[in-house]
Amino acid sequence: MQRNFNTFELPQDIQPSHIATNDEGLTIQWSENLHKSFYPWDFLESYLKSDKPTPEAVDINFFGVDGHEKAxxxxxxxxxxxxxxxxxxxxxxxxxxxxxxxxxxxxxxxxxxxxxxxxxxxxxxxxxxxxxxxxxxxxxxxxxxxxxxxxxxxxxxxxxxxxxxxxxxxxxxxxxxxxxxxxxxxxxxxxxxxxxxxxxxxxxxxxxxxxxxxxxxxxxxxxxxxxxxxxxxxxxxxxxxxxxxxxxxxxxxxxxxxxxxxxxxxxxxxxxxxxxxxxxxxxxxxxxxxxxxxxxxxxxxxxxxxxxxxxxxxxxxxxxxxxxxxxxxxxxxxxxxxxxxxxxxxxx
Missing domain, CATH: 3.60.130.10 (Clavaminate synthase-like)
Structure with a gap:
């Protein structure tokens, strides 16, 4: 199912010559016959969720007097x-x-x-x-x-x-x-x-x-x-x-x-x-x-x-x-x- 690009707003100072969307993602033609960019939907959505990078999740195991038996x-x-x-x-x-x-x-x-x-x-x-x-x-x-x-x-x-x-x-x-x-x-x-x-x-x-x-x-x-x-x-x-x-x-x-x-x-x-x-x-x-x-x-x-x-x-x-x-x-x-x-x- 094709997604609607209306949910993705580009900054006003960015004016591409052509925008196209399909099931895979978003394609932007920045100027005639010069440069084309492709952005997968997963990539775009990850940045729309927050303006701050999410810390890398790691399960930390605390240790005390006994240390870790299998370390x-x-x-x-x-x-x-x-x-x-x-x-x-x-x-x-x-x-x-x-x-x-x-x-x-x-x-x-x-x-x-x-x-x-x-x-x-x-x-x-x-x-x-x-x-x-x-x-x-x-x-x-x-x-x-x-x-x-x-x-x-x-x-x-x-x-x-x-x-x-x-x-x-x-x-x-x-x-x-x-x-x-x-x-x-x-x-x-x-x-x-x-x-x-x-x-x-x-x-x-x-x-x-x-x-x-x-x-x-x-x-x-x-x-x-x-x-x-x-x-x-x-x-x-x-x-x-x-x-x-x-x-x-x-x-x-x-x-x-x-x-x-x-x-x-x-x-x-x-x-x-x-x-x-x-x-x-x-x-x-x-x-x-x-x-x-x-x-x-x-x-x-x-x-x-x-x-x-x-x-x-x-x-x-x-x-x-x-x-x-x-x-x-x-x-x-x-x-x-x-x-x-x-x-x-x-x-x-």
Whole structure:
């Protein structure tokens, strides 16, 4: 059945020479013998429904103290099965993190090549793919053996890293530590920031409002010759204006500047909200602790998941890298959906 073009009104400043409709869509001849455009009905109707793009729908699975039991895949399967990267990226997209087990530890090369199957590894002031021990080669707490509370990385970038990966290649003690019987420590911590934000909004709506409204200065200035800050100030919780849900968070006191005066809320109100947020992040029911083991690569969504660790002794060799958010999501789309579905998600 042919549809009526009268329901589709073109702007007054657009005056095509000819318009034709049929069951498939709308054809416009813009000028004689020059250019002709065809628009399918589904394409037109998707844009008539709203003047704002609809956020991509993803079923998010919150996690707490128990993590996700099945959030892991075997390295050999990822290499051999064509659809494995799709399953891996979908695990991360929905659950916030995933483990890949059985990764070779004889060198860091296997880990690097594996991560590049998701997308290229992002270059930062730390370099690209990293392989380090706690020697303070760079002025960052990651290069120490002290405990680190739950935080997100690269809060000081306009576009914070999308994915982060860790692979513990080895952890050896020293002779003195063996003699004293001291444990090595170094347990890893993950916290679902989306889950924590939902608790904050439910328990203390004002604190949620403050942390989503007050914009803060973020920066990386610890290394000589490096002073990085985003294009503007950003709040701890960035809320999607169409859904009201948190879509990205920034939380790292080591990167945060001074809480500003002159905003809708005072610094005292911000600190009160931050204390409530920090209390939620430290709850036993929210913290997921586990021991990283050589051969197991952890990959997590840095826009959503906070990470940390307990203090440790001995020498740990850790490798991994950052992957851009947009490239990760593109890989997820193109390994989980047909092309027509992808285009509907992106352009309507």
């Amino acid at each position: 892991e895949m075997m390295y050999e399967k990822v290499l051999q099965e064509p659809k494995a990267i799709g399953r891996l990226t979908d695990l991360i997209r929905r659950n916030g993190f995933a483990f890949v087990t059985g990764v070779p530890t004889s060198s860091a090369n296997a880990t690097e090549k594996f991560l590049e199957q998701i997308a290229f590894i992002r270059q930062t002031h730390y370099g690209g793919f990293y392989d380090f021990v706690p020697d303070l080669a760079l002025a960052d707490t990651a290069y120490t053996n002290i405990a680190l509370g739950a935080h997100t990385d690269t809060t000081y970038f306009t576009d914070p890293a999308g994915l982060q990966a860790f692979h513990l290649l080895s952890h050896v003690d020293t002779a003195s530590e063996r003699d004293s019987g001291a444990g090595l420590g170094g347990q890893s911590l993950l916290v679902d920031g989306f889950y924590a934000a939902s608790l904050l909004k439910s328990e203390d709506p004002k604190a949620f409002e403050v942390l989503s409204q007050v914009r803060l200065p973020w920066h990386a200035s610890g290394n000589k010759g490096i002073t990085i800050s985003p294009d503007k100030m950003y709040p701890v919780l960035e809320v999607d204006e169409t859904t009201g849900r948190v879509h990205r968070l920034r939380w790292n006191n080591d990167d945060r500047g001074v809480v500003p005066f002159g905003s809708l809320y005072s610094p005292m109100e911000w600190y009160a909200a931050a204390r409530k947020w920090n209390e939620i992040l430290r709850r036993k029911s929210v913290e997921y602790w586990f021991q990283l083991k050589p051969g197991n690569v952890l990959i997590f969504d840095n826009w959503r998941v906070l990470h940390g660790r307990s203090a440790f002794t001995g020498v740990r060799r850790m490798c991994g890298g950052y992957i851009n958010r947009d490239d990760f999501v593109s890989r997820w789309r193109n390994t989980n959906f047909p092309r027509a579905e992808i285009l509907k998600r992106v352009i309507g």
